[in-house]
Amino acid sequence: MVMAERVVAPSRRRLTRDDWADAALAAIADGGLAAVAVEPLAVRLGATKGSFYWHFANREALLDAALARWEERSTTAVIREIAAASDDPRDQLRLLFIRVIDAAERDSIGPALLSAASHPVVAPVLARVTKARIGVIVALFERLGFAPDKARSRALLAYSTYLGHGQLAHSTPGLLPRTNEERRAYLDHALHVLTN
Amino acid sequence: MVMAERVVAPSRRRLTRDDWADAALAAIADGGLAAVAVEPLAVRLGATKGSFYWHFANREALLDAALARWEERSTTAVIREIAAASDDPRDQLRLLFIRVIDAAERDSIGPALLSAASHPVVAPVLARVTKARIGVIVALFERLGFAPDKARSRALLAYSTYLGHGQLAHSTPGLLPRTNEERRAYLDHALHVLTN
DNA sequence: GTTCTTCCATGCGCTAGCGTATGGTCATGG
DNA sequence: CCATGACCATACGCTAGCGCATGGAAGAAC
Structure with a gap:
């Protein structure tokens, strides 16, 4: 698929910490945690390591920043949307599943982080997000x-199922229902x- | 220069292909796929790369061999045991869950491979194993x-739950039932x- | 328009790991 | 008893990536 496509816009714009963090998240999404490498990221951003080491002390600091952003997005965002959509817990649960399942299929940051669950920087973030999510589901039940x-x-059980479904969708999608109708059923x- | 101090092996025995493959599986179990590195493995075996590159063309060939061994063990072994233990599908399902859950907690090769599901060498193996396992469960149901x-x-659903449970056990064990009684319940x- | 601060490029040293080349050792069969 | 082939050690070159050090450029401050 698409490789490091240099930002064509000759925007000599200066980069921010957040630019790097977002680039890191993008790299995680399509290459896993190991794809967060300073030099390739710099290429992708049309910059060099010089910029990076101005904004961050080291690679780990970048990971921290990126994961913090992801954590924020993964906890507050979805939860708010669910609460706003309906008052019926049954509807909410349904919506939660739908949202969260196709989020996991479209945007693969979550799965990628699960694949690196034992990484010392990832583990605590993941633990907090997991705990928050399960808390929401417990309340619904x-x-x-x-x-x-x-x-x-x-x-x-429900959360395990969701996680496992994500794994299957990622590793052997052929075994899962394919058509929209089958999926709904x-x-x-x-x-x-x-x-x- | 530094003398080659024999690290562990008191056994001067010569190594076989399978020795290397087993060492690779052990490395996967406690360090993931990335831990399958020729030189560290050689140290662990009290040998050098010279030996490795005699038995294998390259690192990938080692992965192939290791995964083939794992596949064999993961499909035939458990399935046979289940079939032998009981005739009642309910009992079999229960036994399957018990076996397979604590296998996943004791020996972490499976989870580690799931973490590398997208790796070109891992993907087909994983797909075959998954398909076989789900087939067994379908038959039970x-x-x-x-x-x-x-x-x-x-x-x-059941297999997804199992996979997800493995993820949780691995990433945030604190959220799961802890005592044996709770676990059984x-x-x-x-x-x-x-x-x- | 100097000066100061922020941001970035370039180049260097360092490490881990892959793969190769070459020669040494040891058991076995002739 | 030696020659052959299986097995292994040593040493080397090569690459990717981290982190640092230093010298600018580009605005802002005055």
Whole structure:
């Protein structure tokens, strides 16, 4: 696919910390954590390491900044949208699944970070995001009438299923339902199984 | 110069292809695919690259050999054990989950490979293993009385849940049930949800 | 329009790891 | 008893990437 395409716009614009952080996220999305390398990123941004080491102490600092941005986006954003869309927990759960599943298929930062879960910089971020997400789901199940412990079990199950689905979609998409109709039926079935 | 101090191996035994492949699997288990590096492996085996490049053309050939071994173990072995243990599909499913879950927690080759699912050498192996495993689960659900399409949905759900559970166990174990009792209850609940 | 600060380019040294070249050792069969 | 081939060690070249050091350019301050 597309390789490092240099910014054609001869924008001699100066770069910011956030420019680098976003570039890092883009690199993670299509190449994993290992693709966050200073020199290739510099090429991609039409700059050099000189710029980078002005804005960041080292590669790890870049990762920190990038992951912080991702964490922000991954917690507040979706949660707000869900809350705004409906009041019915059933609808919310459905919407959550839809949103979150196709987010995972379109934008692969999440999966890429899961692939690097043991990395010392990634681990705490991932832990916080996971905890927040599961918390939301637990609350939904409780509002659906499940007792707290059952709600927690179901939420873990649901979140595990989501994670696993992402893995399958990523590693062996051929085994999953392909047409939109099949996908909808599968989703309905999944929600039915998980909520009954 | 520094004398070549023999690191561990008191055994002067000559190495085989399989020795290298097993060492590679061990490296994958505790360091991921990137940890399969010729020179570190050589040190670990008390040998040098000279030996390695006698047995293998290059690093990729080593990966091929290692993954072939893993594939063999991951498909035939467990499946045979399940079939031998019981005839009741319910028991078999339960046993499958138990086996496979603590296999994933004890031996982390599977998760490590999932983390590298997009690697060209890993992808086809993973696809075959996944397909085989899901096939087994589909068959179990059919024997439980589910219609083929429902059986398939449930099997996908179950396998996704397993994969996701592995992810959680690996990335944020604190969120999962900790005591054996809780774990058993969680497993029962999961099986109940997935089979009813 | 000097001067000061911010931002960036260039070039260097360093490390880890891949792959190759070449020669040495050791068991075995002739 | 030696010659052959399987096995391995050593030393080398090569690449990618990190991090640093230094010298500018480009605005802003005055």
